[in-house]
């Protein structure tokens with residue numbers, strides 16, 4: 001378990017980072033009338049429907065990284081709420097606080113992350129980056 005103080009600090013950082021990404025996406029979107037339903041759902045789940053209103057099919061490719069990042073952040077925020085933040089989602093061991101300070105949205109311990117990335121490189125776990 002990580003300390004409540006660190007959890008609170010990282011939660012604030014995650015919130016701030018989330019705003020930054022959302023603003024970045026928003027500022028890039030000056031047009032966006034056609035909303036793909038899948039895209040909409042994806043972003044609506046992230047809790048910011050204003051952004052969902054702005055994004056269309058073509059832009060999803062462009063903002064794929066940002067959206068993936070948003071999802072990671074939201075997942076981390078919900079783990080904080082659920083009290084499971086700081087534990088690896090794959091093996092359940094504590095994630096090193098130093099790792100969380102560098103990557104507050106980290107969901108896996110270093111070992112599991114390395115394993116996941118190795119699998120992705122071999123093409124075994126496509127899409128698991130989310």
Ligand SMILES: [Zn+2]
Pocket residue numbers: 088089090091092093108109110111112113
């Ligand atoms: Zn692990």
